[in-house]
Amino acid sequence: MSATRQLSPVAKLEQKTVHDLIVKGKRLDERGPLDYRPLTIMLGTVEKANGSAYVYLGKTKVLAGVKVELGTPFPDTPDEGILTVNAEFVPLASPTFEAGPPDENSIELARVVDRGIRESKAIDVKKLCIQPGKKVFVVFVDIYVLDHDGNLIDAAGMAALGALVSAKMRAYDIKHDEVVYKDEEQKIPLPINNYPVPITSVKIDGSIVLDPCLEEEQVMSCRLTVTTDKNNNVCAMQKGGLGVFTPEEIKQVISTAISKSRDLREKIISKVD
């Protein structure tokens, strides 16, 4: 069952420090309220995966891998390939992560990233159909959180996007409803149509700040993730945390996300050769 979590004692002590800074328009790491941490993205770091991306967002580190396999389509979408997104909060990433089945936070993260990719139609799933109702390609996006210093959703979303746009699969022909792979050297990219980028803002003491670090996340009242696509349309949103937003704050967060996402999207796309 979903339950209230205890705030760590350290977080309670830090609460005042963070609040005092935010009121003055400052932050722990000397960023301005709407500054994003430096983003570094490396594509293709895991050769055995079809696609992979290693994202550094400040000190947060997330690795995403894409694997493409054959599978059976869902009965309600017989002519579409399948996208599945899963997230692992591995125990080495944070003292608060434990081994075991995914908890509600990793499920939420995976589902928010999934919604961004799915709703922006980033993957042309019709092109992944081999034999309608029988055989399609399944695209597995696995997100590995390696170091948790806040804003995992954005880092994961951008890692997933990077892994998808850089993914290569073996070229194939379809003969008698069967996949016949061409030789090992011939590779084709996934059918990518769109580039969703999630941008998260949090509310602390009535102020809105972008891209929270871990300390800010621990004392935030709530967060709002807005995922936008290449046409500046919004394709997914998710509010989290025990606090509340006014409608005006929500509109402000949406506008900020749309304007901030452009550079980040460019940065990811520019990495693809």
Add this chain to the structure above:
Amino acid sequence: MGNKGEVRLLDENGLRVDGRRIDQLRPVKLEVGLLDKADGSAYIEHGRNKILAGVYGPREAHPKHIALADRAVVRCRYHMAPFSTDERKSPAPSRRELELSKVIREALEPSIMAEYFPRATIDLFIEVLQADAGTRCAGITAASLALADAGIPLRELVAGCAAGKVGGKVVLDLSDIEDKKGDADLPIAYMPKSNQVGLLQMDGSMTEDELKQALDMGIEACKKIYEMQREALRQKYHIERDEDEKPEAPEVKA
């Protein structure tokens, strides 16, 4: 969102598949305190959604180690009955249900004065008996009434309603087919007196302006549902409507 096309979601008069205007709610029926054993309960019919909410607590935390020293632990379970959907749904909690349990709790917890009950738990159960799009919002509307029925001090009632985009237009309160074939869905939970949004999700595709318009439309609908919630409580507890309403209780900061 699903494919557009086969079904005409808006007719030439701008009416929807079920004959509603774009800004019209489905019929809502609320009932409070219908379960015997639960400390508080409520039932909602919102369109063809049929949802039951029950509250146990404040009660002793079990297991004890989950207890918090300064406030009650609020727990929430959103669950769909296997027969609630077109295809049978496995009774095991899905990833969707786990996510919804979390966002529903985060929408309701700001309204609960949990600091009055340290070391206790407040357990909230939402059972969807029949699903017809908008179950999380209707579930929140019912659960907030169940919390009130349990006598748990609340800052305010929380009302839920979705807006979205169907056939290229921003519309209110999507039905099942509109949710599946439409362009976007925007579930909202809102507290009218403090003007605060506690749940906000979105999927589909909307421009910035459409999204802001849908947000305003959803919030207006939540205000209407909030009045229905108050009426349902009055019905249950036989409170006469006061013509000139008494002054509001002093504002309590969240």
